[in-house]
Each structure stands twice: as C-alpha cells, then as structure tokens.
Amino acid sequence: MSAICWRLGVTALVLFTATCTGALAEKKYDPGASDTEIKLGNIMPYSGPASAYGVIGKTEEAYFRKINAEGGINGRKISFISYDDGYSPPKAVEQARKLVESDGVLLIFNSLGTPSNVAIQKYMNDKKVPQLFVASGATKWNNPREYPWTMGWQPSYQSEAHIYAKYLIREKPDAKIGVLYQNDDFGKDYLRGLKDGLGAKSSMIVSEQSYETSEPTIDNQIVKLKASGADVFVSIATPKFAAQAIKKIAEFNWKPLQIVASVSSSVGGVMKPAGFENTQGILSAAYDKDGTDPQWDNDPGMKNFAAFLAKYYPEGNKSDGALIFGYGAAQTMVKVLQMCGDDLTRANVMKQAASLKDFVPDTLLSGIKINTSATDFAPIQQLQLMRFKGEKWELFGDIISGEPSH
Amino acid sequence: MSAAEDVVTEAPAVEAVPKRAMTLGLGTSLVVLAALCLAPLFVKNFIIFQMTMLLIYALAVLALNILTGGSGQFSLGQSAFYAVGAYTSAILMEHANMNYALTLPIAGVICFAFGFIFGQPALRLSGVYLALATFALATAMPQLLKLGFFEHWTGGVQGLVVTKPDAPFGLPMSQDMWLYYFTLAVSIGIYIASVNLLKSRSGRAFMAIRDNEIAASAMGVDVALYKTLAFGVSAGITGVAGGLGAIAVQFVAPDGYTITLAISLFLGMVVGGVGWLPGSIVGSAFIIFVPNIAEGISKGLSGAVFGVLLFLVIFLVPHGARQVAMIAQGLIAKLKN
Numbered sequence: 001m002s003a004i005c006w007r008l009g010v011t012a013l014v015l016f017t018a019t020c021t022g023a024l025a026e027k028k029y030d031p032g033a034s035d036t037e038i039k040l041g042n043i044m045p046y047s048g049p050a051s052a053y054g055v056i057g058k059t060e061e062a063y064f065r066k067i068n069a070e071g072g073i074n075g076r077k078i079s080f081i082s083y084d085d086g087y088s089p090p091k092a093v094e095q096a097r098k099l100v101e102s103d104g105v106l107l108i109f110n111s112l113g114t115p116s117n118v119a120i121q122k123y124m125n126d127k128k129v130p131q132l133f134v135a136s137g138a139t140k141w142n143n144p145r146e147y148p149w150t151m152g153w154q155p156s157y158q159s160e161a162h163i164y165a166k167y168l169i170r171e172k173p174d175a176k177i178g179v180l181y182q183n184d185d186f187g188k189d190y191l192r193g194l195k196d197g198l199g200a201k202s203s204m205i206v207s208e209q210s211y212e213t214s215e216p217t218i219d220n221q222i223v224k225l226k227a228s229g230a231d232v233f234v235s236i237a238t239p240k241f242a243a244q245a246i247k248k249i250a251e252f253n254w255k256p257l258q259i260v261a262s263v264s265s266s267v268g269g270v271m272k273p274a275g276f277e278n279t280q281g282i283l284s285a286a287y288d289k290d291g292t293d294p295q296w297d298n299d300p301g302m303k304n305f306a307a308f309l310a311k312y313y314p315e316g317n318k319s320d321g322a323l324i325f326g327y328g329a330a331q332t333m334v335k336v337l338q339m340c341g342d343d344l345t346r347a348n349v350m351k352q353a354a355s356l357k358d359f360v361p362d363t364l365l366s367g368i369k370i371n372t373s374a375t376d377f378a379p380i381q382q383l384q385l386m387r388f389k390g391e392k393w394e395l396f397g398d399i400i401s402g403e404p405s406h
Numbered sequence: 407m408s409a410a411e412d413v414v415t416e417a418p419a420v421e422a423v424p425k426r427a428m429t430l431g432l433g434t435s436l437v438v439l440a441a442l443c444l445a446p447l448f449v450k451n452f453i454i455f456q457m458t459m460l461l462i463y464a465l466a467v468l469a470l471n472i473l474t475g476g477s478g479q480f481s482l483g484q485s486a487f488y489a490v491g492a493y494t495s496a497i498l499m500e501h502a503n504m505n506y507a508l509t510l511p512i513a514g515v516i517c518f519a520f521g522f523i524f525g526q527p528a529l530r531l532s533g534v535y536l537a538l539a540t541f542a543l544a545t546a547m548p549q550l551l552k553l554g555f556f557e558h559w560t561g562g563v564q565g566l567v568v569t570k571p572d573a574p575f576g577l578p579m580s581q582d583m584w585l586y587y588f589t590l591a592v593s594i595g596i597y598i599a600s601v602n603l604l605k606s607r608s609g610r611a612f613m614a615i616r617d618n619e620i621a622a623s624a625m626g627v628d629v630a631l632y633k634t635l636a637f638g639v640s641a642g643i644t645g646v647a648g649g650l651g652a653i654a655v656q657f658v659a660p661d662g663y664t665i666t667l668a669i670s671l672f673l674g675m676v677v678g679g680v681g682w683l684p685g686s687i688v689g690s691a692f693i694i695f696v697p698n699i700a701e702g703i704s705k706g707l708s709g710a711v712f713g714v715l716l717f718l719v720i721f722l723v724p725h726g727a728r729q730v731a732m733i734a735q736g737l738i739a740k741l742k743n
Contacts, residue, residue, distance in 0.1 A: 046701075047709050048666070084701050084708060089565070089662040090655045094456065101452035117567060120655040183552065185563040212549060278516055 003153050021143045026342070030077045032106030033344035038076050038337060040064070041083075041099030041396045043111040043120075048086035053315070056135060057082045059326030060110060062313035063334075069312075073337045076344075081105060085116055092116035093123065100129050107132050107349055110153070114138045114185045119149075125149045130349050132336070137263075138189055138199030142378040144354070149346075151353055153329055155287055157186060157261075158193030159402030161236075163285050163383055164259050165197025166400065168204070172257065176206045178230030180221055180245060182237055183210040190261060192234045206230050211241065214306065220292050222248045235260045239269045246282070248276035258282045262383070268292055268319035274392055285383040285400075286393070288328060288363045291318040292389070293392055324363045325376060331361040332370060332379065430731075438684075443589055455654065456694065458586045461593045462651045462717075464690035467674040468600060468683060469643035475681025476604055477636035478616030481523075481535065483540030484671045486547040486639040487517050489663035491648025493551065496566045497559050497657045505652050506571045510592065513649035514642045521641020525634030541637045544668040548660040565659025568652055574740055589650050596643055600683060603639070628674045677719055679728025688727035 032039040043059035062349055064078040072078065092111070099105045107130035114136040124131040125147050133153035133330050134141050137160075141152030157291040177193065181187035187210065191241050195202045207228035209221035218241055226249075233256040235245050242264030249258070258281070264270045265284040287334065289296045296302040305327055309316050316323050318367050337344075339352040356379060359370040370379045386393040428437070442461075446454045460631050494513040498504040524543065527534050550556075552563050560566065573584035605610050611632045614622035623629045652658045670693045678689025700711035723729045 046705060082705075084697075084705070085663065086666070088664075088666070089657055089659050090651065093655045093657065094459065097452045097455055099451055115563075115659045115661045118565060119655065119659065119662075122656055129649075183563075188563060232650065 012278055026343050028343045028348070030106060030345045030347075031104040033076070034299075036076060037079055038073065038079065038344065039079050039103065039105045040333070041081050041096075041103065041105035041108040041111075043083050043085050043092055043095050043099070043108065043116060045087040045112060045116075046084040048088065048128060050087040050113060053135075053322060054084075055320055055322040056110070056112060056326040056329075059313060059316065059323045060330040063308065063327055063330035064315075066308055066312045068335055073334060074341065078334075078337075085113075087113055087116065087385070089115045089119035093118050096120040096123060100124075100127055106130075106344065107346065109133060109333050110135045110326075112136065117141075121147060121150055128346060130278045130346055130353070132333060132349070133352055135325070135329065138185060139193070144375060144377045149350060149377070150357050151350075151372070152377050153332065154325070155380045155383055156193075156378065157165065157190040158196065159378075159381055160262055160285055160383055161190050161193030162197035162402040163385065163400050164234065164283075165199075167283075167385060169198065169201060172232065173201075173256070173398055175204055175232040175233055176228075176230045177204050177232045178207045178209070178225035178256070179205055179234045180209050180218065180237060180241075182241070186235050186238075186263075194234065194236075202336055211237075213238070213241075219245055219248055222252065222254075226252055226254045230256060231383070232257045232259070235264065237261065239264045240267060241273040243270045246270070246278050249277070250278035260284050262286055265282060265386075265393065266290070266319070266321055269321075271388060271391075279388050280390075282388045283385060284388075284393070285382050285385050286395070287365060287368050288321075288324050289365060290393065291321070291324055301360075301364075317345055328361040328363040331363075332356070332359065335359055365395070365399075408510070435684075436535075439594070446583050446586050451580055452583045454580075454586050458582070458589050458654050459651070460687065460690050460694055461586075461589045462647050462654060463671070463674065463693060464687040465593055465596060465647035465650070466644050466671050467689045467697075468597065468686040469640045469647065470671055470675045471678070471681065471683055471686055472600055472604070473636050473640035473684075474675060476609065476616065477633060479528070479633065479636060481540040481637075481640070482537050482665070482668050483543035484640075484644050485663045485665060485668035486540075486543045487521060487644040488648035488651065488667060489547050489551065489658075489660075490520055490669075491517050491645030492652035492658045492663065493560060493566075493648075494645065495649030496568050496652045499568055499653075500566055501559060507588070509614070510646050510649045514646045517645025517648070518638045518642030520645075522634050522638035525637030528637060529630050529633055541665070541668075544665045548664055551663075552659040561659075563660060565657055565662075568656045568658065568690075570653065570656050585654055589654070590645065592650065596646065597683065600643070604683075608632065608635070631664060651699040670682040673716070677726045679726035679731075682726070682728035682731075684731075685727040697725060 042055050042057055042060065045051055046054040046057065059174060061080050061082060064080045067073065068077045073083050081099060083095040085095050085100065096108060099108055108124065110133045111131065112135040117134050117136055121131060128149055131150040135153065137154055137157040139156040139158045141150055151217060179191060183189050191208065191398065198204055207225050207230055209224055211221055213220045222245060233249065235242050235258065237245060242260050255338045260282055262285050267290060271279045289299070289302055308327065309318065336349065336353045340348050354372045356370050356372045365384055368380065368382045372379050382399045384395050384399050386395045431547065441490065447739060464692045466484060466488055470481060473479050473481055490514040494516050495506070495509040496510060498509040499506055531539055551560050572581055572583050573579045577584065591594065611622065614627055615629055615632055619629055674689030674693045677692045678685025696715055697708065698710055700715060701708040703711045
C-alpha cells in the first residue's frame with residue numbers, strides 16, 4: 001500500500017517536473033524546422049557569368065555535412081537545399097518561391113549576387129522569411145527598419161571605400177586620385193563610398209575611368225588616368241582587370257600609390273599574375289585570412305579550416321577566396337541556429353541573428369568580430385589595411401570600422 | 407549567276423507551314439483552355455507563379471513565331487524588346503503611378519515602334535545576317551539600360567522594384583492567382599488576334615514573303631512594308647510579355663534581359679515547332695521546366711544535362727511539339743476507325 005503511494009507520489013512528481021521543464025523549454029517551430037531537421041534554402045549561380053562563385057555554395061554544403069556528421073545542431077540535422085539561378089533575377093525569384101512555398105525552408109541563407117537578392121528582397125519581407133547573410137557587398141542590406149527580414153554578412157563595398165578615404169585624408173591630404181572602376185553595381189557602390197568618405201575633399205579625385213567587363217583590355221583607361229596627373233591610383237576592378245591594370249602601370253612607368261579593392265587582393269589570382277616586382281607597396285584591406293598565406297600556417301582557426309577541407313571538401317582549391325567566404329558564412333549560420341535553441345521560429349532566427357556579440361569565425365582576421373543589434377544589420381564592419389611586400393600581404397595599422405557615421 | 411537566281415535557288419530558311427496547320431482544332435483548344443482556367447484552383451501559389459511565367463514566356467515565344475514562322479525572318483534580339491516592355495511598365499508604374507493594366511498597351515505600342523524602326527535596316531539583311539544584327543541589339547541592351555543618362559528612370563544597375571497588384575473589386579483571391587487570370591486573359595486575347603492576323607490578308611502576305619520573296623513581290627505584296635510590320639508586331643507582343651513579366655517578377659534589372667533570354671526564346675520556338683502557334687506554350691514549358699529537371703539530375707553538370715535533353719528533342723522530333731501533335735492526331739484518327 002505504502003509502496004503504491006510512494007510510487008504514485010514519485011510519478012506525480014516526475015510528471016510535474018516534466019511539465020514544468022516542458023513549459024520552460026517549449027519547442028517552437030515554423031515551417032522548415034522539426035525535432036530532427038532544419039531546412040535551409042540557398043540560391044547560387046552554379047551556371048552563367050558568375051559561376052565561379054558557385055564554389056561558395058559547395059563549401060557551405062560541405063560545412064553543413066561536417067556539422068551533421070558531428071551530430072547536428074541540438075540534435076537536428078541540417079538539410080541544405082541549394083538551387084541555381086544562373087545569376088538571373090527572374091530565375092532567382094522563381095527559386096526563392098520554390099524554396100519557401102514548395103520545399104518549405106526555414107530561411108534562405110547566403111543567396112548570392114546583388115541583382116538576385118534585390119529581386120527577392122520584397123518577397124522575402126512580405127512573407128516574413130529570413131533572407132540571412134546575403135552574399136553581396138551592397139550597402140542596402142543594412143536597413144532593418146524597412147527590411148527587417150534581410151541581413152548582409154561581409155563588409156559593404158562602401159565601408160571598405162570609406163577606409164581608403166580615411167587613410168588618404170590622413171596620410172596624403174594633397175593626393176590627386178585617379179579611379180578605375182567597373183561599370184556595374186559593384187563599381188558604382190564603391191565609387192560612391194569613396195566620394196562619401198572623402199566628403200568635402202572629394203575634389204581630390206581628378207579622374208574617373210570606367211570599363212565594361214566585356215572589354216578585352218583597359219589600356220586606354222590607364223593612359224587617361226596617367227595623363228590626368230594622378231599620383232594615387234584606386235583600382236575598383238575584378239581580379240582579371242586588376243592584374244592587367246597593375247601590369248600596365250608598370251609598363252607605362254607610372255608610379256602612383258596603388259590601392260586595390262579587397263575583391264582583387266588575392267595573391268594567387270592577382271598579385272602573382274601581375275608580377276611580384278610590380279606589386280610591391282600596393283595597399284588593400286582585408287577582413288578574412290588568405291588560404292595560401294604561410295603566416296596563418298599555425299593559426300588555430302586556419303588549422304580547423306584546413307582539416308575541414310581535407311576531410312569534407314578535398315577537391316576544393318585552397319587559393320580560392322570563395323572557400324574562406326563560404327566557410328565563414330556557414331559558421332555564422334550554425335552559430336545563430338545554436339543560439340536559437342529549441343525556438344526555431346523565423347522571428348527568433350532574426351532575433352538571434354541580430355544579437356551576435358563578438359562572434360569570431362575561424363577565418364576572420366584576429367581582432368575582427370561579428371556584432372549585430374536590432375538596429376545594426378551589418379555583421380562585419382571592420383577591416384584592416386595591408387601592404388604588399390615580397391610575396392605576401394603585411395597587415396598594418398589598427399582594425400578600422402568603415403561604417404559611415406550616421 | 408545573278409543575284410536574283412542566287413536568292414531563288416537558296417533553300418527556304420523556314421519550311422513552309424500551311425495555314426491550316428498553324429492552329430489547333432476547336433475541341434482541343436477548348437480542352438486546353440479549360441485546363442488552364444481550372445488548374446490554379448488546385449495548386450499552391452508557387453505553382454501558380456510558375457504557370458504565370460509559363461504564359462508570359464509563351465507570349466514571347468508566340469511573338470517570335472509570328473516573325474520566324476510567319477514571315478521567315480530570324481531574330482536573336484527578342485530579349486531587347488522584352489526588356490524595353492518590362493522597363494516601360496516598371497517605370498510607368500513606379501514613377502508615374504500608373505495602373506499596371508494601362509502600362510501594357512503602352513509597352514506594346516512603344517515596342518511596336520521600336521521593332522518597326524529596327525525592321526528598316528533589317529530589310530537589307532536576311533537569314534543569318536539578320537540573326538547577327540538582332541544579336542547585336544540583344545547584347546547592347548543590358549549596357550544601354552545601365553547608362554548613367556537613363557539612371558534616374560531605370561535605377562541603373564540596381565534595377566527597379568515593382569509593386570505587385572492586388573485583385574480588384576475585393577475578389578477573394580491571392581495576388582498570384584489574380585495575376586495568373588489577368589495574364590491568361592491577355593494571352594488568350596493576343597493568341598486569338600495572332601491567329602486571325604495570320605489568317606488575314608496580311609498573314610498571307612507574311613507567308614508569301616517567307617516562301618518566296620520574289621514571287622511575293624511579283625504578286626504585288628509590298629515586301630518592305632510587310633517585313634517591317636512583322637518585326638513591329640513581334641516586338642509589340644514581346645513588349646507586352648515583358649511588361650507582364652516585370653509585374654509578375656516584381657523587379658527589373660539589366661542582368662535579367664541578357665542574350666541568354668533571347669536564345670531561350672529562340673529555343674522555345676524551335677522546340678514548340680516553328681510556325682505552329684500552339685507550340686509556343688510547349689516551348690515555353692521546355693525553357694522553364696527542363697533546366698530545373700536538369701538541375702535535379704546533376705547540379706554540377708546541369709548545363710550538360712540540359713544540352714543532352716535538348717539534343718534528344720531536336721534529334722527525335724526535329725519539328726518539335728507540332729510533330730508530336732501530328733503523330734498523336736494520327737493515332738487518335740486510327741483508333742476512331
């Protein structure tokens with residue numbers, strides 16, 4: 001009798017505590033999340049003119065495979081659904097709708113390209129589905145008031161250009177700047193940042209020359225820039241053209257102070273083909289580590305990265321910056337999902353993504369941290385200046401925040 | 407050999423399609439129409455959106471079909487007309503706050519004028535040379551749209567975001583469904599008009615030019631006028647399709663209207679059957695869904711898989727959907743007997 005009473009008592013107690021803890025850690029799900037699975041959507045240009053970036057999607061897929069092999073996130077496996085949009089905005093809309101309405105993903109992560117993301121931004125915000133860590137450097141992703149469901153990841157082109165402007169104003173206040181830029185959203189966003197950064201001193205820019213990606217050479221532009229009497233050359237170009245510009249400048253025996261945009265700072269992709277004898281003293285800025293730079297050989301973060309590549313993505317090319325990018329973005333995504341705990345609703349995902357505090361993915365430069373808040377949707381805002389010396393970049397100066405002071 | 411003989415002995419670029427064979431029978435048309443009307447009631451919004459895009463691309467393919475299948479002229483520049491139509495609608499809606507339905511006829515008229523003017527130099531060119539001239543137009547268009555001069559209206563490289571219309575009169579249907587029925591109504595209107603155009607005097611003139619230009623002019627057809635007219639009509643319809651496309655996708659940007667689009671439309675026309683108007687919708691389905699299927703088979707090799715599928719279609723049924731329809735018709739006739 002007493003035994004039965006005791007047992008009943010224990011059962012009641014267990015039930016009570018169970019309901020209590022259940023109420024505390026209540027599991028909440030939106031479409032795309034369950035006890036066993038989290039569905040993430042992604043859109044990449046695996047085909048078409050920007051297909052070189054498709055590597056980012058493949059790296060992310062490999063990273064989530066690693067996370068799943070290690071037990072997933074709070075016991076849930078990530079299923080990563082990545083579609084091709086061929087860098088075409090209408091196709092991106094179709095794929096985004098397929099992901100949200102047909103596949104039922106929890107969110108769309110790191111979809112690539114400014115035009116494709118602008119095309120789906122309104123839809124994602126109307127549907128209240130997170131468009132998280134957009135893979136584009138456009139400045140417009142940091143607008144939580146109008147687009148509370150969209151967030152960028154990398155430093156914006158404008159932030160980076162601000163840093164160069166600050167540097168020039170401080171170190172070379174009487175500079176005459178010649179700018180070469182690519183005639184598209186990337187080039188123009190950058191140029192705007194440079195002018196904003198120079199502010200009242202934007203008359204320092206003495207010549208602006210643009211080129212189209214379809215042009216075979218940029219000799220003409222370089223000749224005009226040299227003729228303008230500029231003593232600072234700012235190169236807002238993609239790798240192929242950046243390397244050409246450096247070579248031409250050497251051939252024309254022009255010796256300006258050169259600044260190249262970080263997208264073209266790859267040692268293997270730009271500096272080496274341009275010839276190391278021509279690239280000494282060039283300036284740029286960085287926020288992540290270069291996979292081929294020997295100075296990171298003993299860095300614990302890069303050791304993790306190398307181990308990941310060896311095991312989960314052995315065919316990946318280490319000198320491709322897209323791998324570093326995809327790895328860092330995927331790591332940030334995993335961090336946010338871990339922070340969400342058992343509350344995997346879309347609203348909570350955005351809330352957690354906007355509460356990152358001093359998070360440091362393995363591949364970021366030491367000192368650069370990811371911070372977000374309800375009014376700050378720009379995760380990475382800091383960069384460090386670097387100067388090319390010998391066969392590698394040497395970082396110098398402090399970590400600088402490039403966010404315009406609004 | 408004189409120039410005239412040269413033209414005469416040259417094999418016709420487009421196989422002559424008899425007028426009767428250009429359309430579907432009444433019964434079949436009604437069945438297809440009923441299917442198009444009822445299908446959205448049973449599927450998700452995403453599928454409705456895809457069906458809307460299917461109709462829009464079908465219109466663009468139809469426009470090319472009138473040009474190539476009707477008057478025998480080639481064009482790889484349809485993406486340029488599509489872009490002009492899309493931008494016209496988007497600019498009028500966003501900058502002039504015009505009703506979306508009103509922007510379509512304007513887009514059509516502007517594109518008609520644009521196509522008509524472009525048809526003038528095209529008169530001197532034929533066959534592959536004309537295809538190359540239009541190709542130039544298609545490659546130039548995205549860059550023209552990026553020009554700083556137009557940036558105030560076009561939004562430059564960033565493009566323009568378009569607001570999607572709600573269903574009018576408080577009809578209880580989603581935006582997607584309303585837009586689908588709206589597109590369907592426009593498509594049916596244009597389809598019927600196109601069929602009538604090809605059956606009319608003008609249509610006969612188009613086909614006479616296609617089959618033999620010299621014979622046509624000997625019979626009193628004003629070759630120059632009808633060739634440019636075909637270009638104008640084709641561009642106008644493409645412009646309306648572009649306008650609808652801008653409303654459905656809610657976004658226009660130069661990168662959406664590259665040469666790839668023009669080639670897709672050309673491909674859709676060939677797969678659907680050159681000169682067979684109902685084939686346009688089959689061709690449109692091919693260019694929308696087959697890349698998705700190819701991606702499903704292999705992500706890394708989607709382009710190659712698409713190529714293989716395309717090769718199979720061209721190899722097995724060179725006349726596209728028209729050939730399949732003919733075979734089916736033959737089988738049904740046999741069963742009836």
